Amino acid sequence: MPDYTDLGLSEPMGAVLRANVEAQLRNDLHNYGFMGSSVKFDWSGSCIEGHDATHLGGYLENYSGILLFDINDNYLAEGWMDFILEPDFFLVYWDHLEVANPGSATGKLKFGIPSHIWQKIPDPFLHTYDRYRL
Numbered sequence: 001m002p003d004y005t006d007l008g009l010s011e012p013m014g015a016v017l018r019a020n021v022e023a024q025l026r027n028d029l030h031n032y033g034f035m036g037s038s039v040k041f042d043w044s045g046s047c048i049e050g051h052d053a054t055h056l057g058g059y060l061e062n063y064s065g066i067l068l069f070d071i072n073d074n075y076l077a078e079g080w081m082d083f084i085l086e087p088d089f090f091l092v093y094w095d096h097l098e099v100a101n102p103g104s105a106t107g108k109l110k111f112g113i114p115s116h117i118w119q120k121i122p123d124p125f126l127h128t129y130d131r132y133r134l
Helices: 008-032 123-132
Strands: 040-042 052-055 058-061 066-069 075-086 089-099
Touching: 008 058, 008 066, 008 075, 008 089, 052 075, 075 123
Parallel strands: none
Antiparallel strands: 040 066, 052 058, 066 075, 075 089
């Protein structure tokens, strides 16, 4: 049963940052075969994984334990998120994504920056993230 009220360890994000993070993660799901934008996030089991920053009036980490459900509360996937934060650039993406029904979506089982995200990183910051390239 999903829990949409308990924010787990992601609570310090705050409403503005959370809305931005969820919008970017929802958009990134299209790269893994998820269609539509009606995915709901359950942050109740979120864990901090060590990469942290302050942005948009909130605090975030590269959280694991993010559960995704459809509009009927059917379990879709579980994942880890990561982010790139540079002056005037903020990008959130799935660092790991395990889907419940592999026939409808592909998932992402390797950690690192995938090519579709790599293409969005501005040139001045590319060298900073080379070690995370898939």
